[in-house]
Amino acid sequence: MKNKIIILGGGQAGIYAAREIRQNDPKSNIKILGEENLLPYERPPLSKDFLLDKKKAEDLYFHSSDVLKNENIEFENISINKVDFENKKLFAKNDNVYSYDSLLISTGSENKKLTLDNNLKNDIYYLRNLEEAKKIKEIVSSKNKITIIGGGFIGLEIASSLSQLQKKVTVIEIGNQLMGRIIPKQIADLVQNTHIEHGNEIILNKQIEKITKKNDDYEILLNDNSFIETDFIIAGIGSTPTVKLFENTNLKLDNGIVTNEFCETSIKDVYAAGDVSNFYHPFYERNMRLESYQHAQNHGICAGKNIAGVKTEYTSIPWMWSDQFNLNLQLTGICDEYDEIIERGNDINNGVIYFFLKNNKIRGACGVGIIGKVGRDIRITSKLTEKDTIVDKQILSDQNLKLNKLIQK
Template sequence: MKNNIIILGGGQAAIYAAREVRKNDTDSNIKILSEENLLPYERPPLSKDFLLNKKNEDDLYFHSSDVLKNENIDFENVLINKVDFENKKLFTKNDDVYSYNSLLISTGSENKKLSLDKNLNDDIYYLRNLEEAKTIKEKISNKNKITIIGGGFIGLEIASSISQLKKKVTVIEIGNQLMGRIIPKQIADLVQKTHIEHGNDIILNKQIEKISKKNDIYEILLNDNSLIETEFIIAGIGSTPSIKLFENTNLKLDNGIVTNQYCETSIKDVYAAGDVSNFYHPLYERNIRLESYQHAQNHGICAGKNIAGVKTEYSSVPWMWSDQFNLNLQLTGICDDYDEMVERGNNINNGVIYFFLKNKIIKGACGLGIVGKVGRDIRITSKLSEKNTIVDTQILSDETQKLNKLIQK
């Protein structure tokens, strides 16, 4: 009997894991079980180039079905609704059974939903998958005043795209800055300024009291009694790991599926990767959960290696980006644990970066600039951080000095 490897979830981590297993294991059966009837595709363009009609559906797929066929990777569109870890089986609601020897869980994360007037739940749109992006694109085509609830990455990227479609956009954020969960205020303020310069209204520090609908217009009442009239509402208020299927099992859960640095969960032969995994990061000596393109890819690859028996530790320095208007924002490492902050540059035309250091070692950095202007320095920062290099902060803060001189070869 051949070894059965099942990958539950059909996103980026899944496809990279499947291909990595195949690289190291030519014999086993590999099957991806996906709730979406679409081959794995890239999500970053959904809120940007897809809404702007610069990319279409065909541009989004990581690989064609031919690639999967050539590598003997099965892809099946199926909804699993029960897991029996003890007997290594997955069940559909019709009791179709999938048996595995090794299981990778890469079910990703799902949008948090607003809980306001239940009658209006279907009137509020969210963007995570291709279907939702298509719906939003179609529905906004004849709307002019659009409100986005939540000033995080997804909300602001949609705000940027819709603004470029010449529509009036209002962003309502409950916190006192944009992207407050992970982006330093200095950078968030620069992003906010850019949105305002492009005509978007940004409302901070306000809660929504009530949403009501009159004819085709929504009225959003805020806690300062101000009223916003809008034709269409999109919410991006964060996400949670997709773990419902495992809630009554022995699988250890805590803000996602708890894994070690080898993508192993608390149950033997069960692995987790990508957004759903709260993994131990050896560099930071704690568990973290990430939702990013680079992480989904690299964590999937690492899981694939470990499933195929190539023991590999995951220690990638986190990195993520957001593109809004002509700006590229990049974040590397962890920016919430520092004793010193160093600023490099003061103009987004050349790029502005804030470095966060502890004991002269860079723990994280966040940069913003016209497209292309911060990437190189952020990448060098990742390398310095990964190697715990003690850095000369004079060089960090001096734009005229290249950062690659800090890399010790």
């Protein structure tokens, strides 16, 4: 009997898992159930090249329908509203029932929403999927003064794109720095300077008290009693794992679906990968939940291997990027566990990197520079981290010395 494998969630982790399963297992039935009526597509360009019209929707798909057909991977656009783990069944809103032998949950994450006392729910825009990006792109074309609530990656990338479309952009951030959840302040400040140089207004340490609609415009009251007048509001205030479907089941949840290093959940034959998974990372010896392109891809692949019976530990060193104006920011590893910080470079034109070390080994690094200037060093850093190399700090701190000398072959 052939194995039935269902992948719940049609994003990047899901498609990479599906293809990896097929590589290792030519026979099983593989079906992806996606909530969006679109084949899996790349999300990073939505806030950048898509808004700037440098990429069209059709440029974003990971694979064409032909690739899925050739690999005998089914994709169905359906919304599931109940899971019965005991009997291995999923129930759709339209009464369809899907039974599985193995299930991968790759439902991703969803935007946190602002809580506003007046009824402005439909007036605040968020950006996660293609439909939302299309809407924002269409509406901003007739707007001028844009306010972005939240100074994280998504908000700042949108701020960069809209500035390039000649919009007057204001970013309001509750914290005392931009991208404060994971980016060191030194790097965030360099990015902030670039936004300001391009005319964006950055407001830190302020909270929204109230938003009032005035005709077609809005008045935003901040907690210092100042007002911002704006004609379009976009919020990017973080995300939460998409787990509502599992809340009343015995699947173990804690900031996402808890998984071990093999993408296995607390329930046999149920796996989770990507944004939705709070996974155990054996290198860092702790659980973490990541929302990034590289993680969605690699974690999906790892889950695919394990589902296909090729037992594989997930050891990928985290890596992510953000592009804003002519800057490329990159982060590798984790930057919150360290006993020493080493700086490499001090000019954004040549790239600036901060290394976070513990016991003379790199745990993570974060860098920013004009596009192309930090990528190579960050990549080498990932390799040094992965190999747990004791590093020569002189080489790390001197931009004239090449980092690849530190890699032991």
